[in-house]
Amino acid sequence: MQLNEVKQLDKNDPLASKRAEFALPPNTLYLDGNSLGALPKSSAKRIKEVVSQQWGNDLISSWNKHHWIDLPIQTGEKIAPLIGAKSGQVIVCDSISVNLFKLLTAALNIQTGRNVVVSEQGNFPTDLYMVQGIEALLGRQRCSLNMVSTVDIESALTDDVAVLMLTHVNFKSGRIHDMKRLTKLAHDKGILVLWDLAHSAGALPVSMDECEADFAVGCGYKYLNGGPGAPAFLYVAHRHLDSIQQPLSGWMGHANPFQLTETYQPAAGIKQFLTGTPSVIAMASLDAALDIFENINMQQIREKSVGLTQCFLALKDQYSELKAMKLISPEDVNIRGSQLSFSHDAAYPICQALIDNGVVPDFRAPNIIRFGFTPLYLAYEDIFNAIEVLNKVITEKLYLNEKYQQRAAVT
Numbered sequence: 001m002q003l004n005e006v007k008q009l010d011k012n013d014p015l016a017s018k019r020a021e022f023a024l025p026p027n028t029l030y031l032d033g034n035s036l037g038a039l040p041k042s043s044a045k046r047i048k049e050v051v052s053q054q055w056g057n058d059l060i061s062s063w064n065k066h067h068w069i070d071l072p073i074q075t076g077e078k079i080a081p082l083i084g085a086k087s088g089q090v091i092v093c094d095s096i097s098v099n100l101f102k103l104l105t106a107a108l109n110i111q112t113g114r115n116v117v118v119s120e121q122g123n124f125p126t127d128l129y130m131v132q133g134i135e136a137l138l139g140r141q142r143c144s145l146n147m148v149s150t151v152d153i154e155s156a157l158t159d160d161v162a163v164l165m166l167t168h169v170n171f172k173s174g175r176i177h178d179m180k181r182l183t184k185l186a187h188d189k190g191i192l193v194l195w196d197l198a199h200s201a202g203a204l205p206v207s208m209d210e211c212e213a214d215f216a217v218g219c220g221y222k223y224l225n226g227g228p229g230a231p232a233f234l235y236v237a238h239r240h241l242d243s244i245q246q247p248l249s250g251w252m253g254h255a256n257p258f259q260l261t262e263t264y265q266p267a268a269g270i271k272q273f274l275t276g277t278p279s280v281i282a283m284a285s286l287d288a289a290l291d292i293f294e295n296i297n298m299q300q301i302r303e304k305s306v307g308l309t310q311c312f313l314a315l316k317d318q319y320s321e322l323k324a325m326k327l328i329s330p331e332d333v334n335i336r337g338s339q340l341s342f343s344h345d346a347a348y349p350i351c352q353a354l355i356d357n358g359v360v361p362d363f364r365a366p367n368i369i370r371f372g373f374t375p376l377y378l379a380y381e382d383i384f385n386a387i388e389v390l391n392k393v394i395t396e397k398l399y400l401n402e403k404y405q406q407r408a409a410v411t
């Protein structure tokens with residue numbers, strides 16, 4: 001694959017114009033949008049407005065005047081079409097971790113006589129930690145984690161299982177689970193299913209309603225570009241909204257928060273999943289970031305994502321020196337998300353050397369280099385240039401430099 005072919009791919013890219021909607025730093029090839037999405041210009045503008053005009057001038061009246069109070073629902077409604085959800089089932093609040101707590105405990109509560117939560121080894125740590133915390137809180141007879149290997153998921157779906165909790169796209173390998181099939185298998189056994197969409201939302205099409213999934217959580221700061229620590233979202237299927245109660249019964253999820261009554265009465269619908277006061281500045285940033293998705297569809301994003309990862313692999317294969325980097329993501333593009341992970345003994349210093357040379361991936365312990373591909377702001381030519389830098393770092397052994405060996409707190 002030559003540079004002119006790569007340039008042709010950019011010429012034919014229907015999403016090419018989206019790049020101009022982001023404020024990207026010069027001389028940086030950003031392949032880490034799966035950890036922290038880049039800054040949308042719309043978010044920068046909105047944050048400024050919320051801080052100076054709304055907070056600065058209009059102060060408390062902004063809750064009504066600028067509809068701050070509606071942000072959790074409004075922003076959730078913008079995420080809904082990206083994950084194949086009809087209106088009234090998605091809300092933006094808290095972090096994935098906190099939302100997992102709400103949904104897991106609520107689900108366990110309606111699964112009378114069942115106590116097991118099945119999840120997968122290699123799932124994102126916080127997902128597993130949250131189940132362990134609930135186990136400690138409620139006791140094993142109410143919640144018991146069964147963490148199995150990927151191949152054993154199906155056989156673990158027994159009659160004592162209350163919830164199957166999986167991450168749709170694995171954060172390390174990028175492997176995609178068959179959501180529809182696993183949800184159906186679980187439902188056939190009376191098991192509720194909770195999906196973590198952290199690496200799915202905004203990166204590939206998801207069909208929550210069509211898969212008849214019960215619950216989901218997802219991330220605001222990865223492929224949705226909401227900004228560092230942007231609030232997360234949660235999805236609850238319509239059919240559960242009347243029968244379920246979440247335990248973090250805060251005033252924002254009350255039917256009438258400003259009547260200030262002493263007895264908790266949950267709001268109708270998805271709003272009952274709110275707990276405390278929304279983080280307005282962060283949520284406004286996410287809300288503005290989502291406008292970038294307005295006139296495009298997830299199929300276009302998926303096509304570009306596949307194109308970018310395939311291009312990366314084809315270019316990498318042209319250099320025999322890069323063979324030492326072993327692909328641990330699936331070869332099969334149909335079961336691979338918008339990332340490529342490679343193992344290498346020197347993964348950490350290679351990562352540091354790449355960053356120093358203007359290519360930003362991330363490192364995941366113990367020996368993985370992870371490249372994330374955000375179709376909205378990456379060009380095929382960026383991939384070409386990133387491979388040139390990668391080749392230089394490896395062949396010239398730049399990563400052996402002492403300064404790249406020191407571990408930072410966040411990797």
Ligand SMILES: *Cc1c(COP(=O)(O)O)cnc(C)c1O
Pocket residue numbers: 095096097098124126127167171196198199219232
């Ligand atoms: C990034 C990520 C999270 C983050 O959880 P927070 O509580 O929002 O920090 C959770 N799960 C997965 C799979 C992730 O990739």
